[in-house]
Amino acid sequence: MHGGEFFISKTPLTKKQKIAISVAVVAAVLIFAGILTTVCIVGVKSRPENRWDKIVPGTFFGELSVKEVDSGKVLQEKQKVKFVVTEITKEQYEQSDGIGTVKDVVAEKCKQDKYYKFELFVEENGEYEQLMLGKITSNYRWDVYTYEDDVYQSYLDPTPDGDRCYLLVFTDGSLQKSSYLYKGE
Numbered sequence: 001m002h003g004g005e006f007f008i009s010k011t012p013l014t015k016k017q018k019i020a021i022s023v024a025v026v027a028a029v030l031i032f033a034g035i036l037t038t039v040c041i042v043g044v045k046s047r048p049e050n051r052w053d054k055i056v057p058g059t060f061f062g063e064l065s066v067k068e069v070d071s072g073k074v075l076q077e078k079q080k081v082k083f084v085v086t087e088i089t090k091e092q093y094e095q096s097d098g099i100g101t102v103k104d105v106v107a108e109k110c111k112q113d114k115y116y117k118f119e120l121f122v123e124e125n126g127e128y129e130q131l132m133l134g135k136i137t138s139n140y141r142w143d144v145y146t147y148e149d150d151v152y153q154s155y156l157d158p159t160p161d162g163d164r165c166y167l168l169v170f171t172d173g174s175l176q177k178s179s180y181l182y183k184g185e
Contacts, residue, residue, distance in 0.1 A: 055104045055116050055147075055158050056165045057085045062179030064122070064168075069176050080123035083168060083181050088115045100133040105145050118147070118156070120170075122177075131172075 013021070064079040093101050093115035100118055107114040118136065121128035134151030147156045154170035159180075166181040 054106045055085060055102070055114070056183075057087050057116065058165070059084050059184045060165055060181035061184040062168065062181040064177040064179045066175050066177050069171060069174050075175075079177065080128075081168065081177075081179055081181070082121040082123075082128050082184070083166060084117075084119040084121070086117045086119070088117050090115055092117070098135045098137070100136065100149075102136045102138065102147050105138045118149075120152075120154070120168075122172075 060083045062081050062083070064081050065074065066077050066079060067074045088101060090113060093103060096117075102116055102118065104112075104114040104116060118133055120131045120133055122131060123129075131152060133149040133154065136147050136149045139146050139148055145158075147158075148154060152170040152172060154168065157167040158165065159167055165183055167178070168181055169176065169178040171177075
């Protein structure tokens with residue numbers, strides 16, 4: 001062989017060589033297809049409109065676990081909670097100045113303007129009493145958007161998964177209360 005020339009065998013390939021080449025080509029195609037599929041799945045799942053943290057409107061119920069803020073001691077008492085999410089207009093959102101209302105930041109990333117009103121009720125003596133939420137802001141943490149108000153230091157994490165739609169954690173005096181919220185009637 002001299003510079004720039006390459007050698008082409010004049011003898012035909014053996015059956016073993018043909019099988020080895022075929023197996024190598026099929027393996028390369030399968031690996032390429034697997035990589036392409038993985039890239040497509042990751043791309044689709046990472047698009048904001050496919051995330052699991054969109055706000056879901058409706059009425060949701062749960063049973064609050066209660067613990068003391070200072071000691072972290074979990075109390076035996078449970079408390080029922082109702083959470084109502086209603087879609088509102090941009091004008092209603094702007095008039096509220098963010099008090100008990102939010103702009104859906106995930107929908108915004110999908111080029112949609114969606115606004116919601118949050119209402120939180122806890123059961124007292126067999127009746128639901130409304131807790132007046134304060135100004136609600138969005139916060140990006142742990143790869144999800146959460147919504148927090150400044151009165152109850154509430155933390156609301158949209159987690160639609162089957163009937164479960166939200167994780168709610170809030171402080172009521174010296175007690176921290178938390179619950180998953182489920183779609184209700």
